[in-house]
Amino acid sequence: MFFIDSHCHLTFSRFSFVFDKFNSSDQISSDREYYSVSNLLQRAVDSSVKYILLIGTELSDVEELRSLVDDSDHLFRTVGIHPLEAKKHRELYSNDDIISIITSECAMVKTVGIGEIGLDYHYEKASKPQQKELFHLQLELAKRFNLPVSIHSREAYWDVIDILKDHPGVRGVIHCFSGEMDFATAALDLGFFISISGIITYKNVNELRETLKYVPLDSMLLETDAPFLAPMPYRGQLNEPSFIPHIAQSLAQLLGVSATTIAECTSSNFSRLFSNAIIS
DSSP states (O other): OOEEEEEEOOSHHHHHHHHHHHHHTTOSOSOGGGGSHHHHHHHHHHTTEEEEEEOOOSGGGHHHHHHHHTTOSSEEEEEOOOGGGHHHHHHHOOHHHHHHHHHHHHTSTTEEEEEEEEEETTTOGGGHHHHHHHHHHHHHHHHHHTOOEEEEEESOHHHHHHHHHTSTTOOEEETTOOOOHHHHHHHHHTTOEEEEOGGGGSSSOHHHHHHHTTSOGGGEEEOOOTTSOOOTTSTTSOOOGGGHHHHHHHHHHHHTSOHHHHHHHHHHHHHHHSTTSOOO
């Protein structure tokens, strides 16, 4: 039995940013070595988390992701532009630049998907046109290279669904699903998977828990979204892949199955979706 963390950010820019944020408020130890990638991976393996998918968020992180992933038997990666990075990328890169970089990364053996892509209207309403343009572009590339996508959606789920419908045949996962029944139904109808994060362990997430009762187990993945969204009992700390079993246990209790069943089903689902990822 093993678990897979299907969505995690371990690049220096992301993890270091959150580390500094927590450290400044004295919420965690200042020992950076404890949060080195090698130690994070060892704690993950010790917790039966055998594989981790590192998620791209901007084109400047492709080299770092490559350096982290290529020498590890436990890591895979995606490449993509996060919607909150859309405005910056439209200013820094031409369409040809974006296509060239993503195409080059998709040719790499351990690049197994395109993401994190999608729409975010919570922080970036003004960049809607750029977000939609890059979302369409990256979905076209996903179809071209027959790779699944990892979808970010915040306060934008009907626009996300409408755009996904414009790209039939693209498969993927709704990352960090937060509970909207209509969104889940629409995504499942398109053949998408639903990914469950540490949010399931929080209080006052009744909508999420009720919705997940209607999501087929063979359409579920697990994720940490580390270093964000640490599950209980670690909420308020840096999240890390070794915490996946806490998410699995909460889901198991909700569905009335064993954690072993959750591990086996979600690992099989990951293998079906991210079929370029060689796992055993």
